[in-house]
Amino acid sequence: MSTQPIAVFDSGIGGLTVVRHLRSLLPSESLVYFGDTARVPYGSKSQRTVAAFSLDVARFLMQFEPKLMVVACNTASALAMDDLARELPIPVVGVLGPSAAAAARLARDGVIAILATEATIASGAYPAAVQAARRDARVEAIACPLFVPLAEEGRTSDDPAVRLIAEGYLSPLRGTTIDAAVLGCTHYPLLRDAIAAALGPQVAIVDSGREAALSVQQALAALGMLSAHSARGSMRCFVSDNPQRFRRLGARFLNEDVDSVEFVEPERYATPAASALPPA
């Protein structure tokens, strides 16, 4: 039993789709969330930069003495899990591992599509995780960079531009019988219907937020660290930029209002760095 919060971190706002599942599955847990909105997105950036930013954010969250850290960003899960697991003295659950395992389990004939950001796809982390869970799996990995800005702009699955772009991204899969597809970026559940329509009706869709929430539940149960409270847990959000925008867009991702959002100054989370030059 534990009253410590669960820490959740994301490059920005997408991680709230993971929080949505955590709140529904583990309502009595308290959550503390950090969205790195000053440096978002991570999905087009390098391993080195994503790992450095992820460590900044994780260190900030450690001040709340969390019992577990959720990496609610597929790009950070793909590029920074090793660094985070090495650095943090608490259990770390990413969105990538549980999703890869679920896809391996659900895909009847083992043919799996991974839809994710440029950086996640380039890392090769998803095919590696899927194949570790199921050796006969065949993975088709597709980068879908526009889904993030489309979702952030408030477009939904019935938007003709979303349909057109989804069909374009998934057209290389025509002629392949896909069994399961992973929504390998936490923004993508907001465009789920358009993605499902482009994939066709026989495909099982894996939502990485739901799978991560299930893994968190299992890990806390195994460790005897589930909350003993019966009341609904609290939720505090921190962002590195633009709390108003986070609050405004966040409700759509979380499916409830985002009440508490606090701005964090750069000196409270960014890597200590000495400027090589004096100010001009």
Added chain:
Amino acid sequence: MSTQPIAVFDSGIGGLTVVRHLRSLLPSESLVYFGDTARVPYGSKSQRTVAAFSLDVARFLMQFEPKLMVVACNTASALAMDDLARELPIPVVGVLGPSAAAAARLARDGVIAILATEATIASGAYPAAVQAARRDARVEAIACPLFVPLAEEGRTSDDPAVRLIAEGYLSPLRGTTIDAAVLGCTHYPLLRDAIAAALGPQVAIVDSGREAALSVQQALAALGMLSAHSARGSMRCFVSDNPQRFRRLGARFLNEDVDSVEFVEPERYATPAASALPPA
């Protein structure tokens, strides 16, 4: 006469469309460019964050003792010009002022559309600059956030999704006779034909890169600081992340190969900051 370089800074890769015009108009000038690819984009971020990032980048570029600084990013021009002009001991030319002046001059009846990022539009800087140049101007300001990721993905004006999205953004202008439209983000020239088609044939298009290059030429001529060399000037690019991606995408923006791209570590450009917390 001066052999000092011109410094050019941008949030990422878009500023290369400004450099394209500088290279063509002022071929004997040497250029040093910084793209803040670790923290790109600026267009969805707050004034405070954009100003802080812009000062970081400008300070880095000052080590090359430039004779003039070009702010080749409309968002930084809209949100950080005052801070930059106050801080830097050299002339600063932004992309916004020259574009607003050109639009005011070119618009027959003074009806001007400004197409730009979310942050540039929210700042109100374009309408203010247009109206300072022409009091009877009427400005229609439209945020077009998807044009940046569409251009970075390599989509062009003949792409059906680009056409559809451009028509959607510009649909509020139907029924208004626009005289001139400003491409108020340095990515937008890559989608110029689709934007022009959605606006209709009577609209004069203002490319902020071309206008900024003309202003730089005028400023250097007035100051007696044009290069005396007859040989083609050199060009060095620095980025805060992913030099390979910059080189790969850059050719399309610059219209020539990007030869020299160097990675800059965070401690060489980021604001000095003391972490509030020891590493976990």
